[in-house]
Amino acid sequence: MMYRNLEDCLIDLEKNGHLIRIKEEVDPYLEMAAIHMEVFEAKGPALLFENVKGSKFRAVSNLFGTVERSKFIFRHTWDAVQDVMALRNDPMKALKNPFKHVKTGLAAWKALPMKKTGSTPVTAQEISISDLPLIQHWPMDGGAFVTLPQVYTEDPEKQGIMNSNLGMYRVQLSGNEYEMNKEIGVHYQIHRGIGIHQDKANKQGAPLKVSCFVGGPPAHTLSAVMPLPEGMSELTFAGLLAGQRFRYSYVDGFCISNDADFVITGEIHPGETKPEGPFGDHLGYYSLTHPFPVMKVHKVYAKPNAIWPFTVVGRPPQEDTAFGELIHELTGDAIKQEIPGVKEVHAVDAAGVHPLLFAIGSERYTPYQQVKQPAELLTIANRILGTGQLSLAKYLFITAEENQSLDTHDEVGFMTYILERIDLHRDIHFHTNTTIDTLDYSGTGLNSGSKVVFAAFGDKKRDLCTETPDLLNEIRGFENARLVMPGIVVIQGAAFTDYAEAKQEMEGLSQAIGAKGSLSSCPMIIVADDSSFISASISNFLWATFTRSNPSHDMYGVNSYYENKHWACDTVIIDARIKPHQAPPLIADPEVEKNIERLFVKGASLAGLKS
Secondary structure (H helix, E strand, O other): OOOOOHHHHHHHHHHOOOEEEEOOOEOOEOHHHHHHHHHHHOOOOEEEEOOEOOOOOEEEEOOOOOHHHHHHHOOOOHHHHHHHHHHHHOOHHHHHOOOOOHHHHHHHHHOOOEEOOOOOHHHOEEEOHHHOOOOEOOOOOOOOEEOOEEEEEEOOOOOOHHHEEEEOOOEEOOOOOOOOOOEEEEOOOOOOHHHHHHHHHHHHOOOEEEEEEEOOOHHHHHHOOOOOOOOOOHHHHHHHHHOOOOEEEEEOOEEEEOOOOEEEEEEEEEEEEEEEOOEEOOOOEEEOOEEEEEEEEEEEEEOOOOEEEEOOOOOOOOHHHHHHHHHHHHHOOHHHHHOOOEEEEEEOHHHOOOOEEEEEEOOOOOOOOOOOOOOHHHHHHHHHOOOHHHHHOOEEEEEEOOOOOOOOOOHHHHHHHHHHHOOOOOOEEEEEEEEOOOOOOOOOEOOEEEEEEEEEOOOOOOOOOOOOOHHHHOOOOOEEEEEEEOOEEEEEOOOOOOHHHHHHHHHHHHHHHHHHOOOOOOOEEEEEOOHHHHHOOHHHHHHHHHHOOOHHHHEEEEOOEEEOOEEEOOEEEEEOOOOOOOOOEOOOOHHHHHHHHHHOOOOOOOOOOOO
Protein backbone atom coordinates (compact mmCIF):
# COMPACT_ATOMS: atom_id res chain seq x y z
CA MET A 1 0.00 0.00 0.00
CA MET A 2 1.37 3.42 -0.98
CA TYR A 3 0.62 5.97 1.77
CA ARG A 4 -0.38 9.42 0.54
CA ASN A 5 -0.01 10.77 4.06
CA LEU A 6 0.56 9.81 7.69
CA GLU A 7 -3.10 9.02 8.39
CA ASP A 8 -3.19 6.46 5.56
CA CYS A 9 -0.33 4.69 7.28
CA LEU A 10 -1.99 4.72 10.69
CA ILE A 11 -5.24 3.33 9.31
CA ASP A 12 -3.30 0.50 7.65
CA LEU A 13 -1.35 -0.22 10.86
CA GLU A 14 -4.54 -0.33 12.92
CA LYS A 15 -6.23 -2.73 10.50
CA ASN A 16 -3.28 -5.06 10.80
CA GLY A 17 -2.93 -4.93 14.60
CA HIS A 18 0.10 -2.61 14.70
CA LEU A 19 -1.53 0.41 16.36
CA ILE A 20 -3.56 1.20 19.48
CA ARG A 21 -5.56 4.37 20.11
CA ILE A 22 -5.19 6.04 23.50
CA LYS A 23 -8.51 7.73 24.18
CA GLU A 24 -7.77 9.03 27.70
CA GLU A 25 -6.44 12.57 28.11
CA VAL A 26 -2.66 12.47 28.43
CA ASP A 27 -0.35 15.28 29.52
CA PRO A 28 2.42 16.18 27.03
CA TYR A 29 4.59 17.13 30.01
CA LEU A 30 6.47 13.85 30.71
CA GLU A 31 3.43 11.53 30.55
CA MET A 32 3.39 10.91 26.79
CA ALA A 33 7.10 10.12 26.77
CA ALA A 34 6.79 7.79 29.78
CA ILE A 35 3.92 5.89 28.12
CA HIS A 36 5.91 5.59 24.90
CA MET A 37 8.92 4.12 26.71
CA GLU A 38 6.82 1.56 28.56
CA VAL A 39 5.20 0.36 25.34
CA PHE A 40 8.47 0.38 23.39
CA GLU A 41 10.15 -1.72 26.06
CA ALA A 42 7.28 -4.20 25.79
CA LYS A 43 7.82 -4.32 22.00
CA GLY A 44 4.30 -2.97 21.70
CA PRO A 45 2.42 -1.28 18.84
CA ALA A 46 2.41 2.27 17.52
CA LEU A 47 0.44 4.65 19.76
CA LEU A 48 -2.12 7.20 18.58
CA PHE A 49 -2.78 9.75 21.32
CA GLU A 50 -6.26 11.09 20.56
CA ASN A 51 -6.62 13.43 23.52
CA VAL A 52 -3.49 15.51 24.12
CA LYS A 53 -3.92 17.94 27.00
CA GLY A 54 -3.66 21.54 25.83
CA SER A 55 -3.78 20.83 22.09
CA LYS A 56 -6.48 20.04 19.56
CA PHE A 57 -4.04 17.91 17.55
CA ARG A 58 -3.48 14.18 17.88
CA ALA A 59 0.00 12.68 18.24
CA VAL A 60 1.56 9.36 17.29
CA SER A 61 4.69 7.59 18.55
CA ASN A 62 6.51 4.26 18.26
CA LEU A 63 5.85 4.10 14.51
CA PHE A 64 9.32 2.66 13.93
CA GLY A 65 9.52 0.85 17.27
CA THR A 66 10.41 -2.50 15.68
CA VAL A 67 12.21 -3.34 12.45
CA GLU A 68 9.35 -5.69 11.63
CA ARG A 69 6.77 -2.88 11.80
CA SER A 70 8.98 -0.56 9.76
CA LYS A 71 9.42 -3.18 7.05
CA PHE A 72 5.65 -3.71 7.09
CA ILE A 73 5.16 0.02 6.49
CA PHE A 74 7.54 -0.05 3.52
CA ARG A 75 6.68 -3.55 2.32
CA HIS A 76 5.65 -2.47 -1.19
CA THR A 77 8.76 -0.39 -1.92
CA TRP A 78 11.43 -2.14 0.18
CA ASP A 79 12.90 -4.33 -2.56
CA ALA A 80 13.03 -1.52 -5.10
CA VAL A 81 14.81 0.74 -2.62
CA GLN A 82 17.38 -1.94 -1.80
CA ASP A 83 18.00 -2.47 -5.52
CA VAL A 84 18.56 1.26 -6.09
CA MET A 85 20.89 1.50 -3.09
CA ALA A 86 22.85 -1.51 -4.35
CA LEU A 87 23.27 0.15 -7.74
CA ARG A 88 24.46 3.36 -6.09
CA ASN A 89 27.03 1.32 -4.18
CA ASP A 90 28.05 -0.75 -7.23
CA PRO A 91 27.05 0.93 -10.55
CA MET A 92 28.79 -1.81 -12.54
CA LYS A 93 25.88 -4.13 -11.72
CA ALA A 94 23.64 -2.19 -14.10
CA LEU A 95 26.21 -2.38 -16.90
CA LYS A 96 26.67 -6.12 -16.45
CA ASN A 97 22.94 -6.85 -16.55
CA PRO A 98 21.09 -3.76 -17.86
CA PHE A 99 17.75 -5.46 -18.56
CA LYS A 100 17.52 -6.80 -15.02
CA HIS A 101 17.81 -3.27 -13.64
CA VAL A 102 15.41 -1.44 -15.98
CA LYS A 103 12.68 -1.38 -13.32
CA THR A 104 15.16 -0.10 -10.75
CA GLY A 105 16.11 2.79 -12.99
CA LEU A 106 12.46 3.60 -13.66
CA ALA A 107 11.70 3.52 -9.93
CA ALA A 108 14.49 6.02 -9.26
CA TRP A 109 13.38 8.28 -12.11
CA LYS A 110 9.77 8.29 -10.88
CA ALA A 111 11.01 9.30 -7.41
CA LEU A 112 12.17 12.75 -8.55
CA PRO A 113 10.50 15.58 -6.54
CA MET A 114 7.47 17.19 -8.19
CA LYS A 115 6.62 20.87 -7.86
CA LYS A 116 2.93 21.75 -7.52
CA THR A 117 1.14 25.06 -7.75
CA GLY A 118 -2.03 26.23 -6.04
CA SER A 119 -3.34 25.46 -2.57
CA THR A 120 -2.13 22.46 -0.60
CA PRO A 121 -3.68 20.58 2.34
CA VAL A 122 -0.92 21.57 4.77
CA THR A 123 -1.41 25.32 4.19
CA ALA A 124 -5.17 25.04 4.81
CA GLN A 125 -4.85 26.60 8.26
CA GLU A 126 -2.27 28.85 9.84
CA ILE A 127 -1.64 28.17 13.53
CA SER A 128 0.84 29.11 16.26
CA ILE A 129 3.63 27.15 17.95
CA SER A 130 1.57 27.18 21.16
CA ASP A 131 -1.19 25.20 19.38
CA LEU A 132 1.12 22.22 18.85
CA PRO A 133 1.45 19.25 21.24
CA LEU A 134 4.33 20.70 23.30
CA ILE A 135 5.88 17.43 24.43
CA GLN A 136 8.55 17.49 27.13
CA HIS A 137 10.28 14.14 27.49
CA TRP A 138 12.55 14.30 30.55
CA PRO A 139 12.27 16.29 33.81
CA MET A 140 15.34 18.47 33.20
CA ASP A 141 14.65 19.18 29.51
CA GLY A 142 14.74 22.90 28.66
CA GLY A 143 11.24 22.76 27.18
CA ALA A 144 9.28 21.03 24.46
CA PHE A 145 11.13 19.62 21.45
CA VAL A 146 10.34 18.30 17.97
CA THR A 147 11.98 14.88 17.94
CA LEU A 148 11.04 13.70 14.42
CA PRO A 149 11.53 16.85 12.35
CA GLN A 150 12.50 17.04 8.69
CA VAL A 151 14.52 20.26 8.56
CA TYR A 152 14.83 21.60 5.01
CA THR A 153 17.33 24.16 3.70
CA GLU A 154 18.72 25.07 0.29
CA ASP A 155 22.25 25.98 -0.76
CA PRO A 156 22.35 29.82 -0.76
CA GLU A 157 24.82 29.76 -3.65
CA LYS A 158 22.77 27.38 -5.77
CA GLN A 159 19.16 27.33 -4.71
CA GLY A 160 16.53 24.80 -5.70
CA ILE A 161 15.12 21.50 -4.51
CA MET A 162 17.97 19.43 -5.98
CA ASN A 163 20.52 21.45 -4.02
CA SER A 164 18.73 21.05 -0.72
CA ASN A 165 19.42 19.26 2.53
CA LEU A 166 16.80 17.41 4.55
CA GLY A 167 18.06 16.47 8.00
CA MET A 168 16.75 15.46 11.39
CA TYR A 169 18.09 18.15 13.71
CA ARG A 170 16.31 18.60 16.99
CA VAL A 171 14.14 21.69 17.33
CA GLN A 172 13.29 23.35 20.65
CA LEU A 173 9.80 24.88 20.63
CA SER A 174 9.55 26.41 24.08
CA GLY A 175 11.46 27.32 27.21
CA ASN A 176 14.76 29.09 27.85
CA GLU A 177 14.87 32.56 26.31
CA TYR A 178 12.74 31.77 23.27
CA GLU A 179 9.84 34.15 22.71
CA MET A 180 6.82 31.87 22.36
CA ASN A 181 5.35 31.72 18.85
CA LYS A 182 8.13 33.93 17.48
CA GLU A 183 11.37 31.99 18.05
CA ILE A 184 12.52 28.38 18.17
CA GLY A 185 15.97 26.76 18.53
CA VAL A 186 17.69 24.53 15.98
CA HIS A 187 20.50 22.23 17.21
CA TYR A 188 23.03 20.93 14.70
CA GLN A 189 26.75 20.53 14.12
CA ILE A 190 28.45 22.91 11.70
CA HIS A 191 29.71 20.09 9.42
CA ARG A 192 26.17 18.84 8.75
CA GLY A 193 24.27 19.86 5.61
CA ILE A 194 22.32 22.68 7.24
CA GLY A 195 25.52 23.96 8.87
CA ILE A 196 27.23 24.21 5.49
CA HIS A 197 24.24 26.12 4.14
CA GLN A 198 24.25 28.47 7.12
CA ASP A 199 27.97 29.14 6.73
CA LYS A 200 27.41 30.18 3.11
CA ALA A 201 24.47 32.40 4.09
CA ASN A 202 26.56 34.00 6.84
CA LYS A 203 29.29 34.86 4.34
CA GLN A 204 26.64 36.52 2.18
CA GLY A 205 25.33 38.40 5.21
CA ALA A 206 21.88 36.98 4.50
CA PRO A 207 19.42 34.98 6.60
CA LEU A 208 19.02 31.28 5.84
CA LYS A 209 15.47 30.23 5.02
CA VAL A 210 14.44 27.10 6.91
CA SER A 211 11.35 24.90 6.64
CA CYS A 212 10.61 22.29 9.29
CA PHE A 213 8.27 19.56 8.05
CA VAL A 214 6.59 17.30 10.61
CA GLY A 215 4.62 14.23 9.64
CA GLY A 216 3.63 13.25 6.13
CA PRO A 217 4.31 9.78 4.71
CA PRO A 218 6.65 7.83 7.02
CA ALA A 219 9.17 7.63 4.17
CA HIS A 220 9.78 11.36 4.53
CA THR A 221 10.73 10.96 8.20
CA LEU A 222 13.15 8.09 7.50
CA SER A 223 14.72 10.00 4.62
CA ALA A 224 15.78 12.78 6.99
CA VAL A 225 18.11 10.40 8.85
CA MET A 226 19.41 8.29 5.95
CA PRO A 227 23.17 8.37 5.27
CA LEU A 228 22.77 8.49 1.50
CA PRO A 229 25.43 7.92 -1.17
CA GLU A 230 27.03 11.04 -2.62
CA GLY A 231 24.74 12.67 -5.17
CA MET A 232 21.47 11.11 -4.00
CA SER A 233 18.98 13.68 -2.71
CA GLU A 234 17.05 12.96 0.48
CA LEU A 235 13.88 14.06 -1.31
CA THR A 236 14.49 11.66 -4.19
CA PHE A 237 15.03 8.88 -1.65
CA ALA A 238 11.80 9.95 0.10
CA GLY A 239 9.89 9.54 -3.16
CA LEU A 240 11.51 6.19 -3.84
CA LEU A 241 10.69 4.81 -0.39
CA ALA A 242 7.16 6.27 -0.39
CA GLY A 243 6.42 4.91 -3.86
CA GLN A 244 5.32 8.38 -4.98
CA ARG A 245 7.10 11.60 -5.79
CA PHE A 246 7.86 14.15 -3.07
CA ARG A 247 5.39 16.97 -3.77
CA TYR A 248 6.37 20.48 -2.85
CA SER A 249 5.45 24.14 -3.33
CA TYR A 250 6.86 27.51 -2.41
CA VAL A 251 4.97 29.96 -0.18
CA ASP A 252 6.53 33.35 0.66
CA GLY A 253 9.82 32.02 -0.67
CA PHE A 254 9.82 28.99 1.71
CA CYS A 255 9.65 25.39 0.51
CA ILE A 256 6.53 23.55 1.66
CA SER A 257 6.13 19.77 1.77
CA ASN A 258 2.60 19.41 0.43
CA ASP A 259 2.00 16.09 2.18
CA ALA A 260 3.36 17.06 5.61
CA ASP A 261 1.02 17.35 8.57
CA PHE A 262 2.75 20.48 9.87
CA VAL A 263 5.22 22.99 8.43
CA ILE A 264 7.12 25.64 10.39
CA THR A 265 8.91 28.24 8.28
CA GLY A 266 11.39 30.85 9.41
CA GLU A 267 14.86 32.32 9.10
CA ILE A 268 18.19 31.93 10.86
CA HIS A 269 20.07 35.24 10.86
CA PRO A 270 23.88 35.45 10.87
CA GLY A 271 25.40 35.35 14.35
CA GLU A 272 22.10 35.12 16.24
CA THR A 273 22.07 32.41 18.89
CA LYS A 274 20.24 31.65 22.12
CA PRO A 275 20.70 28.97 24.80
CA GLU A 276 19.34 25.61 23.64
CA GLY A 277 18.79 22.59 25.91
CA PRO A 278 19.13 20.70 28.18
CA PHE A 279 17.76 17.71 26.28
CA GLY A 280 17.65 14.05 27.27
CA ASP A 281 19.73 12.45 24.55
CA HIS A 282 20.65 9.11 22.98
CA LEU A 283 23.76 8.58 25.14
CA GLY A 284 21.50 8.24 28.18
CA TYR A 285 22.44 11.64 29.63
CA TYR A 286 21.28 15.21 29.18
CA SER A 287 23.01 17.31 26.57
CA LEU A 288 23.50 20.59 28.40
CA THR A 289 22.60 24.18 27.56
CA HIS A 290 24.73 25.74 24.82
CA PRO A 291 24.22 28.60 22.35
CA PHE A 292 22.73 27.41 19.07
CA PRO A 293 21.10 29.22 16.14
CA VAL A 294 17.72 30.76 16.84
CA MET A 295 15.10 30.59 14.10
CA LYS A 296 12.69 33.47 13.78
CA VAL A 297 9.30 31.96 13.02
CA HIS A 298 7.58 33.18 9.85
CA LYS A 299 4.47 30.99 9.71
CA VAL A 300 3.20 27.69 11.10
CA TYR A 301 0.82 25.54 9.05
CA ALA A 302 -1.26 22.45 9.80
CA LYS A 303 -3.39 20.30 7.51
CA PRO A 304 -6.96 19.43 8.59
CA ASN A 305 -6.88 16.65 11.24
CA ALA A 306 -3.07 16.84 11.35
CA ILE A 307 -1.18 14.27 13.47
CA TRP A 308 2.04 15.10 15.34
CA PRO A 309 4.63 12.27 15.22
CA PHE A 310 7.26 12.05 17.97
CA THR A 311 9.79 9.71 19.48
CA VAL A 312 11.70 9.56 22.76
CA VAL A 313 15.46 9.30 22.98
CA GLY A 314 17.39 8.14 26.01
CA ARG A 315 19.70 5.37 27.13
CA PRO A 316 19.60 2.67 24.41
CA PRO A 317 17.75 0.75 23.31
CA GLN A 318 15.08 3.22 22.20
CA GLU A 319 13.13 3.70 18.98
CA ASP A 320 16.20 5.16 17.27
CA THR A 321 17.83 1.74 17.78
CA ALA A 322 15.25 0.25 15.41
CA PHE A 323 15.87 3.22 13.10
CA GLY A 324 19.54 2.28 13.00
CA GLU A 325 18.84 -1.37 12.22
CA LEU A 326 16.48 -0.36 9.44
CA ILE A 327 19.05 1.99 7.92
CA HIS A 328 21.70 -0.73 8.09
CA GLU A 329 19.46 -3.13 6.17
CA LEU A 330 18.71 -0.52 3.50
CA THR A 331 22.26 0.71 2.99
CA GLY A 332 23.71 -2.81 2.92
CA ASP A 333 27.35 -2.81 1.91
CA ALA A 334 27.71 0.96 1.45
CA ILE A 335 30.49 1.20 4.02
CA LYS A 336 32.51 -1.42 2.12
CA GLN A 337 32.34 0.72 -0.99
CA GLU A 338 33.28 3.88 0.88
CA ILE A 339 36.24 2.40 2.79
CA PRO A 340 38.20 -0.25 0.85
CA GLY A 341 39.23 -3.15 3.06
CA VAL A 342 36.38 -2.78 5.52
CA LYS A 343 34.30 -5.90 5.91
CA GLU A 344 32.03 -4.78 8.74
CA VAL A 345 31.57 -1.83 11.10
CA HIS A 346 29.17 -1.94 14.03
CA ALA A 347 28.35 1.15 16.09
CA VAL A 348 27.49 -0.43 19.43
CA ASP A 349 24.01 0.71 20.39
CA ALA A 350 24.31 -0.24 24.06
CA ALA A 351 27.23 2.21 24.37
CA GLY A 352 25.22 5.07 22.89
CA VAL A 353 26.23 4.32 19.25
CA HIS A 354 28.93 6.95 18.74
CA PRO A 355 31.36 6.22 21.62
CA LEU A 356 32.19 2.63 20.60
CA LEU A 357 32.82 0.93 17.25
CA PHE A 358 33.63 -2.71 16.45
CA ALA A 359 35.12 -3.40 13.03
CA ILE A 360 36.48 -6.19 10.87
CA GLY A 361 38.88 -5.42 8.02
CA SER A 362 41.33 -7.08 5.71
CA GLU A 363 44.98 -7.63 6.61
CA ARG A 364 47.08 -8.12 3.49
CA TYR A 365 50.20 -6.11 4.34
CA THR A 366 51.86 -8.74 6.51
CA PRO A 367 52.86 -11.96 4.70
CA TYR A 368 51.63 -14.95 6.65
CA GLN A 369 55.11 -16.45 7.00
CA GLN A 370 56.20 -13.43 9.07
CA VAL A 371 54.96 -12.26 12.47
CA LYS A 372 51.28 -11.47 12.29
CA GLN A 373 50.53 -7.95 13.47
CA PRO A 374 48.08 -5.18 12.58
CA ALA A 375 49.26 -3.17 9.58
CA GLU A 376 46.53 -2.67 6.98
CA LEU A 377 44.10 -2.65 9.89
CA LEU A 378 45.67 0.59 11.14
CA THR A 379 45.23 2.24 7.76
CA ILE A 380 41.59 1.12 7.74
CA ALA A 381 41.12 2.35 11.31
CA ASN A 382 42.25 5.84 10.29
CA ARG A 383 39.79 5.81 7.39
CA ILE A 384 36.96 4.71 9.69
CA LEU A 385 37.70 7.46 12.22
CA GLY A 386 37.71 10.03 9.43
CA THR A 387 34.42 9.04 7.82
CA GLY A 388 31.10 10.80 8.45
CA GLN A 389 29.31 9.90 11.66
CA LEU A 390 31.95 7.23 12.41
CA SER A 391 34.38 10.07 13.09
CA LEU A 392 32.51 10.79 16.33
CA ALA A 393 33.71 7.50 17.87
CA LYS A 394 36.09 7.42 20.85
CA TYR A 395 36.89 3.70 21.04
CA LEU A 396 37.51 1.48 18.00
CA PHE A 397 38.16 -2.25 18.39
CA ILE A 398 39.28 -3.72 15.07
CA THR A 399 40.53 -7.10 13.89
CA ALA A 400 41.00 -9.01 10.64
CA GLU A 401 38.69 -11.48 8.95
CA GLU A 402 40.63 -14.66 9.78
CA ASN A 403 37.70 -16.11 11.70
CA GLN A 404 34.70 -16.29 9.36
CA SER A 405 32.29 -16.84 12.26
CA LEU A 406 33.30 -13.61 14.01
CA ASP A 407 30.35 -11.24 14.43
CA THR A 408 30.66 -7.61 15.55
CA HIS A 409 27.09 -7.75 16.88
CA ASP A 410 28.13 -10.43 19.38
CA GLU A 411 29.71 -7.96 21.81
CA VAL A 412 31.10 -10.50 24.25
CA GLY A 413 32.38 -12.84 21.54
CA PHE A 414 34.01 -10.00 19.59
CA MET A 415 35.73 -8.41 22.58
CA THR A 416 36.87 -11.83 23.78
CA TYR A 417 38.50 -12.46 20.38
CA ILE A 418 40.29 -9.08 20.52
CA LEU A 419 41.49 -9.47 24.12
CA GLU A 420 42.83 -12.97 23.48
CA ARG A 421 45.05 -11.65 20.68
CA ILE A 422 45.97 -8.04 21.42
CA ASP A 423 49.61 -7.19 22.14
CA LEU A 424 49.24 -4.47 24.78
CA HIS A 425 52.80 -3.31 24.17
CA ARG A 426 52.15 -2.73 20.46
CA ASP A 427 48.48 -2.59 19.51
CA ILE A 428 47.00 0.42 21.33
CA HIS A 429 47.00 3.67 19.31
CA PHE A 430 45.80 7.07 20.56
CA HIS A 431 44.47 10.16 18.76
CA THR A 432 44.54 13.06 21.22
CA ASN A 433 43.16 16.61 21.12
CA THR A 434 40.57 15.76 18.48
CA THR A 435 36.81 15.89 17.95
CA ILE A 436 34.15 13.68 19.50
CA ASP A 437 30.36 13.80 19.56
CA THR A 438 28.95 17.18 20.63
CA LEU A 439 26.55 15.29 22.89
CA ASP A 440 29.38 13.44 24.69
CA TYR A 441 30.54 15.27 27.84
CA SER A 442 33.32 12.86 28.79
CA GLY A 443 35.92 14.92 26.94
CA THR A 444 37.85 18.11 27.65
CA GLY A 445 35.22 20.48 26.26
CA LEU A 446 32.31 20.71 23.85
CA ASN A 447 33.11 18.48 20.86
CA SER A 448 36.67 17.96 22.18
CA GLY A 449 38.25 14.73 23.36
CA SER A 450 40.32 11.81 22.14
CA LYS A 451 40.15 8.44 20.43
CA VAL A 452 41.90 5.11 20.86
CA VAL A 453 42.25 2.13 18.54
CA PHE A 454 42.60 -1.40 19.89
CA ALA A 455 43.89 -3.43 16.91
CA ALA A 456 44.40 -7.18 17.19
CA PHE A 457 45.54 -9.67 14.58
CA GLY A 458 47.24 -13.02 14.72
CA ASP A 459 47.38 -16.02 16.97
CA LYS A 460 45.82 -16.28 20.39
CA LYS A 461 48.21 -14.93 23.05
CA ARG A 462 46.41 -15.63 26.32
CA ASP A 463 43.60 -17.48 28.05
CA LEU A 464 41.25 -14.97 29.64
CA CYS A 465 40.28 -15.08 33.30
CA THR A 466 36.78 -16.38 34.00
CA GLU A 467 36.88 -15.58 37.70
CA THR A 468 37.88 -12.45 39.57
CA PRO A 469 41.62 -12.61 40.38
CA ASP A 470 42.13 -12.77 44.14
CA LEU A 471 44.75 -10.02 44.17
CA LEU A 472 42.14 -7.44 43.09
CA ASN A 473 40.33 -7.94 46.37
CA GLU A 474 43.47 -7.08 48.36
CA ILE A 475 44.13 -3.50 47.19
CA ARG A 476 43.54 -0.64 49.62
CA GLY A 477 41.11 2.04 48.48
CA PHE A 478 39.27 -0.28 46.09
CA GLU A 479 36.65 -2.93 46.70
CA ASN A 480 33.99 -5.24 45.30
CA ALA A 481 35.98 -6.55 42.31
CA ARG A 482 33.64 -8.38 39.93
CA LEU A 483 34.01 -10.23 36.65
CA VAL A 484 32.23 -8.51 33.76
CA MET A 485 33.13 -11.01 31.02
CA PRO A 486 36.18 -13.14 30.23
CA GLY A 487 39.26 -10.95 30.58
CA ILE A 488 37.48 -7.88 32.00
CA VAL A 489 37.04 -7.12 35.71
CA VAL A 490 35.43 -4.07 37.31
CA ILE A 491 36.59 -2.69 40.66
CA GLN A 492 34.91 -0.02 42.77
CA GLY A 493 36.77 3.15 43.76
CA ALA A 494 36.05 6.33 45.69
CA ALA A 495 34.09 9.11 44.00
CA PHE A 496 36.07 11.03 41.37
CA THR A 497 37.18 14.49 42.50
CA ASP A 498 39.63 15.83 39.90
CA TYR A 499 42.16 14.55 37.38
CA ALA A 500 45.19 15.29 39.53
CA GLU A 501 43.89 13.08 42.34
CA ALA A 502 42.58 10.50 39.86
CA LYS A 503 46.05 10.18 38.36
CA GLN A 504 47.51 9.44 41.79
CA GLU A 505 44.75 6.91 42.53
CA MET A 506 45.14 5.10 39.21
CA GLU A 507 48.93 5.06 39.42
CA GLY A 508 48.63 3.67 42.94
CA LEU A 509 46.26 0.98 41.67
CA SER A 510 48.64 0.14 38.84
CA GLN A 511 51.62 -0.13 41.18
CA ALA A 512 49.68 -2.27 43.65
CA ILE A 513 48.66 -4.70 40.92
CA GLY A 514 52.17 -4.78 39.48
CA ALA A 515 53.66 -5.50 42.91
CA LYS A 516 51.32 -8.44 43.53
CA GLY A 517 52.11 -10.32 40.33
CA SER A 518 50.98 -10.84 36.77
CA LEU A 519 47.45 -10.24 35.50
CA SER A 520 48.11 -11.45 31.96
CA SER A 521 44.78 -13.29 31.88
CA CYS A 522 42.95 -10.09 32.78
CA PRO A 523 43.98 -7.49 30.15
CA MET A 524 41.33 -4.90 31.06
CA ILE A 525 40.23 -3.47 34.42
CA ILE A 526 37.40 -0.97 34.77
CA VAL A 527 37.27 1.40 37.75
CA ALA A 528 33.69 2.43 38.56
CA ASP A 529 31.53 4.12 41.17
CA ASP A 530 29.33 1.03 41.43
CA SER A 531 30.92 -2.23 40.32
CA SER A 532 27.75 -4.20 41.04
CA PHE A 533 25.88 -2.08 38.47
CA ILE A 534 28.60 -2.40 35.83
CA SER A 535 28.86 -6.18 36.21
CA ALA A 536 25.10 -6.76 36.32
CA SER A 537 24.85 -6.91 32.51
CA ILE A 538 26.95 -6.46 29.39
CA SER A 539 24.65 -3.58 28.48
CA ASN A 540 25.52 -1.77 31.73
CA PHE A 541 29.23 -2.38 31.16
CA LEU A 542 29.19 -1.06 27.59
CA TRP A 543 27.07 1.98 28.45
CA ALA A 544 28.86 3.16 31.60
CA THR A 545 32.43 2.35 30.53
CA PHE A 546 32.45 3.95 27.10
CA THR A 547 30.19 6.94 27.74
CA ARG A 548 31.98 7.99 30.97
CA SER A 549 35.58 7.87 29.82
CA ASN A 550 37.88 9.92 27.60
CA PRO A 551 40.74 7.67 26.37
CA SER A 552 43.57 10.21 26.71
CA HIS A 553 42.59 11.22 30.26
CA ASP A 554 40.98 8.07 31.66
CA MET A 555 43.15 5.21 30.38
CA TYR A 556 46.01 4.00 32.55
CA GLY A 557 48.08 0.84 32.58
CA VAL A 558 49.90 -1.59 34.80
CA ASN A 559 53.66 -1.22 34.16
CA SER A 560 52.92 1.39 31.50
CA TYR A 561 55.74 3.04 29.57
CA TYR A 562 56.53 4.95 26.38
CA GLU A 563 58.84 3.66 23.67
CA ASN A 564 59.47 5.86 20.63
CA LYS A 565 56.42 7.90 21.68
CA HIS A 566 54.22 4.79 21.70
CA TRP A 567 52.30 4.01 24.89
CA ALA A 568 52.32 0.45 26.18
CA CYS A 569 51.24 -1.49 29.27
CA ASP A 570 50.65 -4.96 30.67
CA THR A 571 47.01 -4.43 31.68
CA VAL A 572 44.70 -1.59 30.62
CA ILE A 573 42.84 0.34 33.32
CA ILE A 574 39.88 2.52 32.30
CA ASP A 575 38.57 5.03 34.84
CA ALA A 576 34.83 4.96 34.14
CA ARG A 577 33.77 6.83 37.25
CA ILE A 578 31.37 9.74 36.77
CA LYS A 579 33.29 13.00 36.43
CA PRO A 580 31.98 16.32 37.85
CA HIS A 581 31.98 17.95 34.40
CA GLN A 582 29.90 15.21 32.81
CA ALA A 583 26.19 15.61 32.11
CA PRO A 584 23.70 14.01 34.51
CA PRO A 585 22.10 10.69 33.52
CA LEU A 586 18.44 10.51 32.53
CA ILE A 587 16.20 9.55 35.44
CA ALA A 588 12.44 9.28 35.01
CA ASP A 589 10.08 11.10 37.35
CA PRO A 590 8.67 8.44 39.75
CA GLU A 591 5.43 10.39 40.22
CA VAL A 592 4.83 10.40 36.46
CA GLU A 593 5.66 6.69 36.30
CA LYS A 594 2.98 6.13 38.93
CA ASN A 595 0.42 8.37 37.17
CA ILE A 596 0.57 6.56 33.83
CA GLU A 597 -0.33 3.25 35.48
CA ARG A 598 -3.98 4.29 34.95
CA LEU A 599 -3.60 3.57 31.22
CA PHE A 600 -2.39 -0.01 31.73
CA VAL A 601 -5.08 -1.29 34.09
CA LYS A 602 -7.95 -3.50 33.01
CA GLY A 603 -10.41 -1.62 30.84
CA ALA A 604 -7.94 1.15 29.93
CA SER A 605 -6.51 1.71 26.44
CA LEU A 606 -3.20 -0.04 27.13
CA ALA A 607 -4.36 -2.88 29.38
CA GLY A 608 -1.94 -5.79 29.32
CA LEU A 609 0.80 -3.94 27.41
CA LYS A 610 3.39 -3.41 30.16
CA SER A 611 6.66 -5.29 29.77
